[in-house]
Amino acid sequence: MALVQLMEQGQLWRGTQDAGIQAEALESSGYPELDARLGGGWLKGQLIELLQSGEGRGELRLLWPLLRRAEPERPVFWIDPPHQPCALSFLQADIRPESQQLVRTHSMKERLWAIEQALKSGCAPLVLSWLGEQVTTPALRRLQLAAQTGGGLGLIMRPDSVRSQSSPAAYRLHLDSSDKGAEVALLKRRGGWPLPAAAVDLPAVI
Amino acid sequence: MRWLSIHFPWLALELHGLPRETPQALLDSRQRILLGNPVAEAEGVKAGQALATALALSPELTLLETDEARLRQSLEQLALWAGGFSARISVCPPRSLLLEIASMLHYFGGLETLLDQLSASLERNGYSARMAVGETARGAELLARVQSCTEADPQRWWARLHSLEIGQLALPVKQSEQLRGVGLRTLGDLLKLPRIELAQRFGQSLLRELEKIVEPGAALPEPFIPPERFRQKVELAAEIIHSQGLLFPLRRLLEALEGFLHIRQQKVSLLHIALYQREGVEQQLTIGHAAGTASAAHWLELCRLQLEREKLKAPVLALQLEAEEGQGQKAHNADLFAPAQAQTTPAELISRLRSRLGAESVQPLGWCADHRPERANTLLGVTAEKTAGKTAAGGGSLLPVGLVRPGWLLSRPQRLAPSDQRTLHWLRGPERISSGWWDGPVTRDYYVARWPDGRCGWVFRDSSGGWFIHGWFG
Numbered sequence: 001m002a003l004v005q006l007m008e009q010g011q012l013w014r015g016t017q018d019a020g021i022q023a024e025a026l027e028s029s030g031y032p033e034l035d036a037r038l039g040g041g042w043l044k045g046q047l048i049e050l051l052q053s054g055e056g057r058g059e060l061r062l063l064w065p066l067l068r069r070a071e072p073e074r075p076v077f078w079i080d081p082p083h084q085p086c087a088l089s090f091l092q093a094d095i096r097p098e099s100q101q102l103v104r105t106h107s108m109k110e111r112l113w114a115i116e117q118a119l120k121s122g123c124a125p126l127v128l129s130w131l132g133e134q135v136t137t138p139a140l141r142r143l144q145l146a147a148q149t150g151g152g153l154g155l156i157m158r159p160d161s162v163r164s165q166s167s168p169a170a171y172r173l174h175l176d177s178s179d180k181g182a183e184v185a186l187l188k189r190r191g192g193w194p195l196p197a198a199a200v201d202l203p204a205v206i
Numbered sequence: 207m208r209w210l211s212i213h214f215p216w217l218a219l220e221l222h223g224l225p226r227e228t229p230q231a232l233l234d235s236r237q238r239i240l241l242g243n244p245v246a247e248a249e250g251v252k253a254g255q256a257l258a259t260a261l262a263l264s265p266e267l268t269l270l271e272t273d274e275a276r277l278r279q280s281l282e283q284l285a286l287w288a289g290g291f292s293a294r295i296s297v298c299p300p301r302s303l304l305l306e307i308a309s310m311l312h313y314f315g316g317l318e319t320l321l322d323q324l325s326a327s328l329e330r331n332g333y334s335a336r337m338a339v340g341e342t343a344r345g346a347e348l349l350a351r352v353q354s355c356t357e358a359d360p361q362r363w364w365a366r367l368h369s370l371e372i373g374q375l376a377l378p379v380k381q382s383e384q385l386r387g388v389g390l391r392t393l394g395d396l397l398k399l400p401r402i403e404l405a406q407r408f409g410q411s412l413l414r415e416l417e418k419i420v421e422p423g424a425a426l427p428e429p430f431i432p433p434e435r436f437r438q439k440v441e442l443a444a445e446i447i448h449s450q451g452l453l454f455p456l457r458r459l460l461e462a463l464e465g466f467l468h469i470r471q472q473k474v475s476l477l478h479i480a481l482y483q484r485e486g487v488e489q490q491l492t493i494g495h496a497a498g499t500a501s502a503a504h505w506l507e508l509c510r511l512q513l514e515r516e517k518l519k520a521p522v523l524a525l526q527l528e529a530e531e532g533q534g535q536k537a538h539n540a541d542l543f544a545p546a547q548a549q550t551t552p553a554e555l556i557s558r559l560r561s562r563l564g565a566e567s568v569q570p571l572g573w574c575a576d577h578r579p580e581r582a583n584t585l586l587g588v589t590a591e592k593t594a595g596k597t598a599a600g601g602g603s604l605l606p607v608g609l610v611r612p613g614w615l616l617s618r619p620q621r622l623a624p625s626d627q628r629t630l631h632w633l634r635g636p637e638r639i640s641s642g643w644w645d646g647p648v649t650r651d652y653y654v655a656r657w658p659d660g661r662c663g664w665v666f667r668d669s670s671g672g673w674f675i676h677g678w679f680g
Contacts, residue, residue: 055661056612056657056661056662056678056680057660057661057680058680059680060680061680072552081614082614083615083617083677084614084615084616085614085615086611086614086677087571088609092609092611097570097571097572098570098572100570100571101569101571102568102570103563104566105563110562110563114563117555117559118555118559121550121552122550123551123555124555176660177661178659178660179658179660180660181660205654205656205679206634206654
């Protein structure tokens with residue numbers, strides 16, 4: 001049977017072809033060059049894993065466009081950030097601090113529970129969380145399912161030492177920086193092959 | 207008006223909240239069986255039996271005692287619960303409730319749905335009940351005592367009522383014996399006789415009673431007036447050792463609370479639960495909901511989370527639920543086209559997180575005008591939340607211009623190794639931040655620096671010449 005026939009019958013799916021995703025199902029990342037590589041933006045209801053070594057590479061500036069969309073009735077939940085987010089820097093970036101809900105837990109079990117609750121609730125467009133190396137794959141799968149139930153985006157920051165491990169998250173990004181600026185590599189994405197590192201034009205520090 | 211009577215044949219047993227599968231019986235003052243639950247009856251326990259006989263038939267039998275006051279109290283709790291289904295409720299001691307339902311049928315979408323919802327709710331709370339509808343209040347009540355009756359057709363309903371036996375009319379014992387003595391068997395027989403002669407022979411009281419049974423508009427039962435504040439207590443038949451075991455009795459109280467609030471169109475945001483324990487110990491729990499709710503399911507979920515963290519000091523004998531004063535509930539219409547995902551509001555989510563993680567664990571980020579970075583960055587506490595909007599709104603105009611602040615602030619400045627310091631690329635600085643002599647003085651020169659691997663940090667040199675990292679430009 002010829003390849004053309006198979007495609008006509010719909011038995012073959014081509015990775016590069018637009019999977020028919022509606023524009024409403026996408027959340028723009030706010031950076032046109034990144035959106036283009038993601039195929040229009042983040043697909044809602046998915047887990048995003050952001051890998052990097054150490055804070056200060058632009059991970060917050062990468063999220064600024066998403067954080068700006070938070071409202072008191074649709075807040076962003078920050079679950080156990082490694083440091084204190086600075087309210088003044090948010091105000092300067094036109095982000096409402098009162099729409100950022102900070103959650104502190106006491107153990108890994110509680111942290112995973114809180115992330116799952118926030119993702120599942122469907123009232124948070126974005127849930128930010130920080131997990132170390134030890135998180136098990138079943139735990140991550142639970143979070144991916146919770147994100148699908150709630151329809152929001154779940155962003156998990158992890159050290160880049162877990163880069164070689166597999167993950168049930170829909171997206172995996174590696175954020176790196178040099179004196180020229182920040183670079184994002186797409187290790188895993190929906191509807192496409194991994195993409196190598198490319199520069200993202202983040203707002204300047206000063 | 208149409209009436210629905212709910213009769214609780216085993217209320218005196220079920221108010222103790224024991225599992226239904228265990229045989230239970232009630233004892234009277236002469237140590238005889240007064241009432242057995244269906245399991246006990248299946249084992250041969252009957253009313254009037256001597257205690258020894260009953261125990262021989264059913265060795266596992268749990269014996270319970272109930273006084274009139276407790277029976278009355280639990281019937282009133284049920285009346286509160288019924289507030290979720292009807293606006294006009296009457297209590298008919300010892301074991302029945304009357305609900306006016308004509309006005310509610312349209313809301314619930316028919317009698318069948320209403321009855322289904324009532325039975326489902328009773329089942330959840332561990333009550334068994336017989337329900338009977340009726341054209342007259344007293345008629346429905348008498349029918350429910352004998353059998354379930356959901357007859358919607360008036361003609362057939364009247365036939366059912368007329369077939370009630372004399373002994374089932376709750377007349378004084380002497381009077382019903384007299385009536386049977388003259389050869390009358392059912393209510394129908396009685397009604398065929400001329401009223402005047404009945405009155406002559408058996409007195410006006412019989413006539414008044416008959417009128418109550420058959421005249422739709424005769425004497426309306428007195429409506430139940432709920433108390434001003436919700437404060438209900440239950441005593442437990444068995445001591446509860448595990449906090450999770452409290453959920454079942456709590457559910458009954460919370461459903462009563464829901465009915466109480468429903469009738470007043472209110473919601474509450476704070477509940478106090480008192481646990482009365484052995485040796486006079488009393489433990490208090492306070493459970494809050496950020497936006498306030500009336501829903502028993504929501505409150506039960508919050509209680510469950512809180513109880514998971516709570517350790518009981520001693521076995522619990524009784525518990526009391528008290529609600530803070532309610533706030534007006536804005537009636538909102540459910541939107542048919544509302545997105546299916548928004549089942550939970552942020553306030554509900556925050557309440558749930560706080561119940562398990564502690565009241566201080568979820569806080570919105572706040573900002574106050576202080577030039578020292580540690581002080582400018584604050585968390586808005588639970589109580590300060592309401593002012594959050596104001597601070598932020600005012601903050602916009604007061605926003606300092608030209609200051610560079612990092613996205614991350616380290617809770618404790620970290621010492622910078624001299625070897626690292628030499629590799630840094632200085633982007634900006636210094637910015638002098640000083641004073642605060644009134645509460646911990648600082649004199650620092652802040653710089654923005656880039657690390658060789660591209661990270662950007664906020665570093666400072668203090669008055670003694672030491673270098674520290676205070677933040678990262680995330």
